[in-house]
Amino acid sequence: MKFLLYSGNSPIRDELGGYLKKYFFDNPVTVVHSKEEIEDTLLGVEGKTEGFFSSILIIYFKDYIQDDPSFYKKLKRKVENKNCFLYLFGVFDEMEVLPRYSDFFNDFTDYPLIPETFYARMNMALKNCSVFEENLLLEKQNTENAYLTDHLVESLLKAVQQIAVSFGQMIQYKDLVTGAHIFRVGHIAELMAQELDISKDFPRIKYAGLFHDIGKVGIPDHVLKKPDKLTNEEFKMIQKHVEIGADIVEPIEFFEDVIDGIRFHHERWDGKGYMHGLKEEGIPLVARIISIADVFDVVVSPRPYKKALSMEEGVSEIIKHAGTQFDPKLSKVFEKLFNEGRVEGIYNQVNQEYEKVLGKARIIEALEV
Numbered sequence: 001m002k003f004l005l006y007s008g009n010s011p012i013r014d015e016l017g018g019y020l021k022k023y024f025f026d027n028p029v030t031v032v033h034s035k036e037e038i039e040d041t042l043l044g045v046e047g048k049t050e051g052f053f054s055s056i057l058i059i060y061f062k063d064y065i066q067d068d069p070s071f072y073k074k075l076k077r078k079v080e081n082k083n084c085f086l087y088l089f090g091v092f093d094e095m096e097v098l099p100r101y102s103d104f105f106n107d108f109t110d111y112p113l114i115p116e117t118f119y120a121r122m123n124m125a126l127k128n129c130s131v132f133e134e135n136l137l138l139e140k141q142n143t144e145n146a147y148l149t150d151h152l153v154e155s156l157l158k159a160v161q162q163i164a165v166s167f168g169q170m171i172q173y174k175d176l177v178t179g180a181h182i183f184r185v186g187h188i189a190e191l192m193a194q195e196l197d198i199s200k201d202f203p204r205i206k207y208a209g210l211f212h213d214i215g216k217v218g219i220p221d222h223v224l225k226k227p228d229k230l231t232n233e234e235f236k237m238i239q240k241h242v243e244i245g246a247d248i249v250e251p252i253e254f255f256e257d258v259i260d261g262i263r264f265h266h267e268r269w270d271g272k273g274y275m276h277g278l279k280e281e282g283i284p285l286v287a288r289i290i291s292i293a294d295v296f297d298v299v300v301s302p303r304p305y306k307k308a309l310s311m312e313e314g315v316s317e318i319i320k321h322a323g324t325q326f327d328p329k330l331s332k333v334f335e336k337l338f339n340e341g342r343v344e345g346i347y348n349q350v351n352q353e354y355e356k357v358l359g360k361a362r363i364i365e366a367l368e369v
Helices: 010-023 035-043 061-066 070-078 094-101 115-174 176-196 205-211 214-218 232-239 241-249 253-263 285-300 311-320 328-339 342-368
Strands: 002-006 029-032 054-060 083-090 107-110
Touching: 002 010, 002 035, 010 029, 010 115, 029 035, 035 070, 070 083, 107 115, 176 205, 176 285, 176 328, 176 342, 205 241, 205 253, 205 285, 214 241, 232 241, 241 253, 253 285, 285 311, 285 328, 311 328, 311 342, 328 342
Parallel strands: 002 029, 002 054, 054 083, 083 107
Antiparallel strands: none
């Protein structure tokens, strides 16, 4: 903390400087001789000084009157973001000065100086400046901490997203058919959420689609890849994938809002689904969306045990079962997106991306033979 002393009266300047050095010897005293020098010293001039960030400017009243008082009003505005305390002293009627100058001077005192009073006021000024500086430092630290927190959250989010993709690839390597399917379901679910304007409520709905079949890693290969129709016992085994998948993802707090999409995506609007027999709006919204995306992709994709329907036929199946298997309102939303060509656009995009992973998976499958 520095003292900046301005007075054209040498005896008064020397007296005041003596008090400052006596009582506040740890704080440097700089003498300035003009209002221009005040501004240069406080605000800094390129090539001359960086400016005094923490300082107490002490001004003699007669110099203040001679220098044009409006200068100090402007100066106060310029240093409001700096830790500068403006102090006026001299021969004046304090009751007259106070209302006129209190907006741009922090404190006043009469002259001749009373050492004890001057010390008390300067000490209070130093304390005020210290508090200001501490608050400014705290604000800076909070800003830095906020940046670090945002950066950390961004890094964690990126890491979690990479984990999500890795989960998807893990399923792809286990079952090539399921692998492409989950990526398409994820993108369709995200598209429907955008159309419904619920992306803020379900920002990770794409991962609900990506993970909805992750529980199939717990299903034996001879059941999962069986080319023929499943027996009742085998179908019961397949049904367990929704609970297995939810259990896998549940420990990851980041994906808390997608678990319902995994656990309940095989529930039906009429209550005849599995595993909990939920019906209508008792089925979580994210699961109702995943259900439509899931079934549509299944019926338009070839399987060893069935032929694929055309996309137009697939949409007709969704509308046909609206109100029994699917949420009727969501079915209409899906139909609208299809008619606009946005669903087909997803298939073109995802299938191109999937071809890259498919090549890797075929290599791994060949090595396992």
